Amino acid sequence: MATRATRPATQLAAFVLHHYDWSESSLILDLFTREQGRQAVVAKGAKRPYSQMRAVLLPFQRLQVSLGKPPKAEAGEGAGEVQTLRAAEWAGGQAMLTGAALFSGFYLNELLMKLLARGDPHPALFDLYAQTLPALASADENDTQAALRAFEVLLLKAIGLLPDLGLVTLTQEDIRLDQHYAIRSEAGVTAPRAGDAALSGPQLIGLQAALEHGSLAALQQACAPALPELKAILRGLLHYHLGSPVLRTRQVMLDVQSLDRQLDR
Structure with a gap:
């Protein structure tokens, strides 16, 4: 009786965004990933002391991973899920990020x-994420x-x-410098x-030019002169699309800062 050929593993560049306990020995x-976007995977046995993957599956470290569909998915049940x-x-x-970084x-x-939706690849964003991580550890805030x-x-x-x-959205008029x-x-x-955070015309034009240029360093440089205003503007956009006023990581950071202030009293 013929047996089903094993489906070859897929090789991907990847970062670990988060992990969840799946059992006493395994993780979700x-x-x-650069090639397939966000993917949920099961790492069987990864929590065992002798697992080779245990010391590798760390956040902020670029990995080369091999993925394969689980048996049920290969049979057509739940394909594309885990x-x-x-x-x-x-x-x-x-080096691993520490402290505020x-x-x-x-x-x-x-x-x-x-x-990001699962399975929606963004290879350029993956590369930009990898380039951004070292800057988070900069001594210059x-x-x-x-x-x-x-x-x-x-x-x-x-x-x-x-x-x-570079344009006023509703009228499609060019941004004015004044x-x-x-x-x-x-x-x-x-x-x-009244009360809105605002950017000057030259600041907006500089940001758009940096986006069109495609250089991360140029965009970081364009952001630098307007950090407080940009933070307020981008926070508003992100919270609107996330549907949440405070992200979990930001709330944890605020709680830690509050605790530090109490201990300093």
């Missing part, structure tokens, strides 16, 4: 998990904040939620209302 991983992690190897990267890294991971704002901008653009920053503008989720680039 949320992976951000794949099996057959192998994982470290593919080079940086760790919170920033998990913040980016939470954004990716909540805003402004550099770190510029890196965060630039990635937020790029993520919104990648999923089609960022308007053209005006200030708000960016609102329901209206795009528009005239600011």
